[in-house]
Amino acid sequence: MSKCFLALLHPSPLFTSYRNNEESPMILRTKSIDARFPLPPGVGTDAVHRDPIYSYAATLLESSSGHVGVGLTFTLGDGNDLVCQAAEHISQSLLGRNIEEVMSELGTWQKGMADEPRYRWLGPHKGVVHLALASVTNACWDLLAKERGMALWQLLLDLGPEQVVNTLDMSYIEDVLTREAALEFLRQQLPERAARESNLQNHYPAYDTSAGWLGYDDEEVKANCNLALETGFRAIKLKVGSTDMNRDLRRLALTREAIGPNVKLMVDANQRWSLPQALQFCRRAKEFDLYWIEEPTHPDILAHKKLSGKIAPIRIAAGEHIPNRIMFKNFFQTGCLDFCQVDALRVAGVSEFIVVSLMARQFDVPVVPHVGDMGQLHQHLVVFNHVAVGHEVMFLEHIPHLRQHFVTPCRIQDGAYVLPEEPGASCDISDQAILDAKTSKRLEPVES
Amino acid sequence: MSKCFLALLHPSPLFTSYRNNEESPMILRTKSIDARFPLPPGVGTDAVHRDPIYSYAATLLESSSGHVGVGLTFTLGDGNDLVCQAAEHISQSLLGRNIEEVMSELGTWQKGMADEPRYRWLGPHKGVVHLALASVTNACWDLLAKERGMALWQLLLDLGPEQVVNTLDMSYIEDVLTREAALEFLRQQLPERAARESNLQNHYPAYDTSAGWLGYDDEEVKANCNLALETGFRAIKLKVGSTDMNRDLRRLALTREAIGPNVKLMVDANQRWSLPQALQFCRRAKEFDLYWIEEPTHPDILAHKKLSGKIAPIRIAAGEHIPNRIMFKNFFQTGCLDFCQVDALRVAGVSEFIVVSLMARQFDVPVVPHVGDMGQLHQHLVVFNHVAVGHEVMFLEHIPHLRQHFVTPCRIQDGAYVLPEEPGASCDISDQAILDAKTSKRLEPVES
Numbered sequence: 001m002s003k004c005f006l007a008l009l010h011p012s013p014l015f016t017s018y019r020n021n022e023e024s025p026m027i028l029r030t031k032s033i034d035a036r037f038p039l040p041p042g043v044g045t046d047a048v049h050r051d052p053i054y055s056y057a058a059t060l061l062e063s064s065s066g067h068v069g070v071g072l073t074f075t076l077g078d079g080n081d082l083v084c085q086a087a088e089h090i091s092q093s094l095l096g097r098n099i100e101e102v103m104s105e106l107g108t109w110q111k112g113m114a115d116e117p118r119y120r121w122l123g124p125h126k127g128v129v130h131l132a133l134a135s136v137t138n139a140c141w142d143l144l145a146k147e148r149g150m151a152l153w154q155l156l157l158d159l160g161p162e163q164v165v166n167t168l169d170m171s172y173i174e175d176v177l178t179r180e181a182a183l184e185f186l187r188q189q190l191p192e193r194a195a196r197e198s199n200l201q202n203h204y205p206a207y208d209t210s211a212g213w214l215g216y217d218d219e220e221v222k223a224n225c226n227l228a229l230e231t232g233f234r235a236i237k238l239k240v241g242s243t244d245m246n247r248d249l250r251r252l253a254l255t256r257e258a259i260g261p262n263v264k265l266m267v268d269a270n271q272r273w274s275l276p277q278a279l280q281f282c283r284r285a286k287e288f289d290l291y292w293i294e295e296p297t298h299p300d301i302l303a304h305k306k307l308s309g310k311i312a313p314i315r316i317a318a319g320e321h322i323p324n325r326i327m328f329k330n331f332f333q334t335g336c337l338d339f340c341q342v343d344a345l346r347v348a349g350v351s352e353f354i355v356v357s358l359m360a361r362q363f364d365v366p367v368v369p370h371v372g373d374m375g376q377l378h379q380h381l382v383v384f385n386h387v388a389v390g391h392e393v394m395f396l397e398h399i400p401h402l403r404q405h406f407v408t409p410c411r412i413q414d415g416a417y418v419l420p421e422e423p424g425a426s427c428d429i430s431d432q433a434i435l436d437a438k439t440s441k442r443l444e445p446v447e448s
Numbered sequence: 449m450s451k452c453f454l455a456l457l458h459p460s461p462l463f464t465s466y467r468n469n470e471e472s473p474m475i476l477r478t479k480s481i482d483a484r485f486p487l488p489p490g491v492g493t494d495a496v497h498r499d500p501i502y503s504y505a506a507t508l509l510e511s512s513s514g515h516v517g518v519g520l521t522f523t524l525g526d527g528n529d530l531v532c533q534a535a536e537h538i539s540q541s542l543l544g545r546n547i548e549e550v551m552s553e554l555g556t557w558q559k560g561m562a563d564e565p566r567y568r569w570l571g572p573h574k575g576v577v578h579l580a581l582a583s584v585t586n587a588c589w590d591l592l593a594k595e596r597g598m599a600l601w602q603l604l605l606d607l608g609p610e611q612v613v614n615t616l617d618m619s620y621i622e623d624v625l626t627r628e629a630a631l632e633f634l635r636q637q638l639p640e641r642a643a644r645e646s647n648l649q650n651h652y653p654a655y656d657t658s659a660g661w662l663g664y665d666d667e668e669v670k671a672n673c674n675l676a677l678e679t680g681f682r683a684i685k686l687k688v689g690s691t692d693m694n695r696d697l698r699r700l701a702l703t704r705e706a707i708g709p710n711v712k713l714m715v716d717a718n719q720r721w722s723l724p725q726a727l728q729f730c731r732r733a734k735e736f737d738l739y740w741i742e743e744p745t746h747p748d749i750l751a752h753k754k755l756s757g758k759i760a761p762i763r764i765a766a767g768e769h770i771p772n773r774i775m776f777k778n779f780f781q782t783g784c785l786d787f788c789q790v791d792a793l794r795v796a797g798v799s800e801f802i803v804v805s806l807m808a809r810q811f812d813v814p815v816v817p818h819v820g821d822m823g824q825l826h827q828h829l830v831v832f833n834h835v836a837v838g839h840e841v842m843f844l845e846h847i848p849h850l851r852q853h854f855v856t857p858c859r860i861q862d863g864a865y866v867l868p869e870e871p872g873a874s875c876d877i878s879d880q881a882i883l884d885a886k887t888s889k890r891l892e893p894v895e896s
Contacts, residue, residue: 118526301778
């Protein structure tokens with residue numbers, strides 16, 4: 001991909017000398033890509049999203065060393081262009097800057113962008129503009145990893161605690177976690193890290209989300225369950241929230257029968273229900289030994305609180321629509337989240353993901369990311385979470401439907417992710433037509 | 449304005465006969481307007497927004513009867529175009545529809561738009577797409593009022609309780625307020641309405657926000673305070689959150705001295721502070737008899753809760769950045785909001801404003817709207833809140849800086865809004881150049 005991208009490059013004289021300095025790569029060009037991938041019928045369907053088009057508003061940052069950092073944020077198609085436009089606006093502030101310098105104070109840059117005096121009104125820290133910030137931030141992380149020739153998970157473990165904390169915007173969470181406390185905590189983990197890393201043996205367990213999309217009929221679900229077990233998965237998620245709740249219960253019964261009593265079974269309602277409806281479902285589903293219920297209703301903090309007191313032993317997972325660290329803080333403080341599903345493509349990228357992970361650890365909540373990235377980016381982040389933050393090893397969601405669109409699609413072996421070795425965050429898109437489709441923003445005008 | 453807009457109209461044969469039926473006006477064309485109004489130096493400045501450009505993403509809905517409904521949502525300039533694009537997307541669903549029919553089930557339409565399966569991901573119910581929904585919804589309300597030849601406040605009082613409730617999307621708040629309960633409550637208010645309406649005498653008290661923008665120097669603040677008193681205002685708001693807190697306290701002292709002990713004084717920090725900083729300010733500002741502190745920090749529910757327990761007798765106001773009814777519900781349930789500043793240009797328009805007002809009444813929280821509309825729309829809504837919902841008469845924020853851009857700018861007399869008599873929601877923009885600037889979306893292609 002970077003080869004094609006480079007072919008478009010006409011460096012200005014200003015940077016000619018700079019490009020020879022391999023130690024200080026500068027961001028010469030930014031590009032925003034509106035990448036949409038229609039799916040086969042039924043795939044990706046849930047109670048709220050009936051016909052998704054998995055899409056990325058991707059940011060490309062090209063440096064003077066020839067590397068291209070790729071950052072993703074996820075949408076379902078419509079409005080992906082709005083996120084691209086916002087990302088182009090944000091990425092302009094990086095033009096001409098040295099990526100090592102940017103990363104040495106990424107937290108400050110990110111706060112500046114999130115609190116940009118006019119743009120801030122459109123959020124703050126949520127919606128289109130925050131998704132765009134995720135895309136740009138993730139491109140910065142990918143670029144740094146590529147410049148240093150490391151997989152992102154290796155880079156994250158290579159950085160010292162202070163370097164990590166410098167990439168974080170920790171404003172508005174001072175009441176539960178200060179910068180100093182985060183630094184001290186990360187330092188305390190250092191002696192444990194070698195053992196934790198060797199514990200992983202270059203793998204991280206996965207679970208399967210693609211067995212039971214809501215649009216699949218019973219036979220498809222059964223066949224997918226068998227396939228998941230053959231692939232080695234030990235945990236499966238089923239979509240619920242059908243117009244008729246009896247359909248959900250029937251699908252639950254046949255799934256539990258197909259996978260047996262020892263495989264974990266989760267359900268995901270994608271916010272379809274009101275609080276009373278969610279309560280009703282949980283009462284009726286008690287016999288199926290559910291590991292968690294995901295997004296039982298809107299990201300409504302006190303509804304989750306009320307639910308959590310009434311549905312034990314079923315536990316609550318949420319996060320794909322919790323937009324920022326402040327709202328996650330409120331969820332943690334209320335004690336209503338049993339599993340934190342922060343997604344680095346929903347919050348402001350890898351940096352805010354780390355902030356949320358640090359708070360989750362403090363509140364003893366395991367992190368099981370939602371994977372808008374299909375696991376490409378998060379396979380790196382869960383390693384950091386276990387080794388450097390001390391989170392327990394859980395399992396990472398796996399969704400295979402975009403495999404062919406990535407240069408290095410994640411590898412699953414015996415139901416576990418095999419940690420990537422290639423430099424970067426594994427987010428390079430392989431479709432040349434998509435990469436060529438949009439215009440780029442340039443530091444200097446380029447003759448056409 | 450509608451004259452120029454009409455000049456662009458080339459009705460398709462499909463609607464020619466329809467246009468003669470004056471009783472059933474149909475929406476023939478939608479238009480999205482990116483209206484930005486630069487301000488003089490210092491005007492509109494606060495601790496977070498240093499150089500705002502007051503802007504509207506305006507939706508125009510033209511009906512077959514020749515009326516043009518105008519709906520506004522507010523931004524600070526950058527990104528206003530993104531909101532316009534989203535509003536164009538949303539308003540397409542109204543083309544060819546009868547406005548009376550649309551309004552008879554506006555709540556259902558609004559839920560459909562807010563939960564549109566792909567677009568929903570970009571919020572849900574917050575940020576750019578929700579602002580856009582506000583713009584379109586507000587245009588529907590304005591159009592209906594114009595079709596019926598009534599000022600919006602008159603229309604709102606003319607509609608029966610059931611008609612009002614049919615305009616509301618009450619999903620996700622069933623645990624505190626059902627449709628049936630809302631209906632019953634509005635019916636219970638009917639006997640009190642005549643007395644309440646006569647109580648207002650066609651006026652609603654106002655307060656002045658423009659005396660103490662953060663960029664104003666001490667002499668300007670003093671002069672503005674005197675001017676406010678002369679205009680009859682009995683309440684004034686001062687921006688705080690200066691880099692040096694001592695400056696805030698000095699400005700507070702001179703403001704209190706200028707207005708005397710009997711005029712209410714509020715402060716607004718625009719989310720500048722962390723929770724510890726907000727606590728520090730409130731301790732130091734105790735002597736100034738503050739009526740409220742507004743947006744002391746991020747819309748962080750539990751930070752507001754903690755603050756509210758510690759800063760009495762100072763009370764807390766917030767709402768301009770609380771994006772939807774669900775988050776307002778959480779604020780109400782937590783008991784941390786003393787004044788509800790819901791803004792019909794931040795939540796999804798007049799309809800969600802009414803939902804929040806109904807909940808506020810239930811939780812005994814007075815509603816004092818933030819006015820992204822400069823009071824043009826909200827002067828109508830506070831009348832409905834008092835007369836039909838039974839909210840106490842408070843005062844409505846007044847900001848004069850866009851007066852010249854409205855066809856019927858609000859009128860202030862003896863420190864109170866004089867209720868408008870012109871049909872509609874008082875949101876027509878007078879600048880012809882702005883109205884002409886953007887392309888419109890048409891039901892049928894129009895030859896150029």
